[in-house]
Amino acid sequence: MCGRFTLTSSGQELAQRFELGEVPTLAPRFNIAPSQDVAIVRQPAGTAGRLLELRRWGLVPRFARDPRIGNRMINARSETLHERRAFRDAFRKRRCLVPADGFFEWRRRGGVAQPYYIRRVSNGPFAFAGLYEHWEGPEGACVDSCTVITTDANARIRAVHERMPVILDPAAFALWLDPAVDAAERLAPLLAPCPDDWLELHPVSPRVNDPTWDAPSCIEPTAELQGSLF
DNA sequence: CCAGACGTTGTT
DNA sequence: GTCTGG
């Protein structure tokens, strides 16, 4: 799955990769966690242009009475998107890209959870497939939120974890973002595990476990944690 | 009909 | 154990 990621690329790199107009450089983030604001790229209905904006990570369905439900909607399974009530409408009409330049997965063995950092071999920004939603509560409260779609891990990632985020081929961005497209049979093929050779991974310090620790040390390679001696 | 969920992951 | 917050 995907519960932490990084975004450190410059505004220029993001603008180039996602075919955006001028984008301000965001503060580099080495430990983006659920409930925090994340950048997304979307194409509003009735337009041909893309825009980058910030949204809360953890999708709050329109029908939610309590927006805290979003804390448990940080991922959506690609296999069941089309039938889940919480995601179905967003899958048809509100798809987005979630720019990232790496993500974390934890390998559990015995009592030890070893975090790994995973990034592109070519080491630049890429896109998770995502969905977004707009929620309005009583008294004018509103939340603009998003979620990251998951799929089976590819062979390389499977050494660490059984699931991984969907990473879209840039050639698929236009179709994925087009709000006029709502044919599940055209979109489903995009939601596959990315090729093994796109990604590389290395173990990192468990400092990344603390969602308030946001520093370059989150992604520096380290030795594997030692398991319990007992 | 009404009430209650609406989700994923991992672990057992 | 389960939920909330980051």
Added chain:
DNA sequence: CCAGACGTTGTT
């Protein structure tokens, strides 16, 4: 995802 709380009453 992980970390940290998980509760009420009364008093200041």
Added chain:
DNA sequence: GTCTGG
């Protein structure tokens, strides 16, 4: 809002 479960 819509579906599932009772």
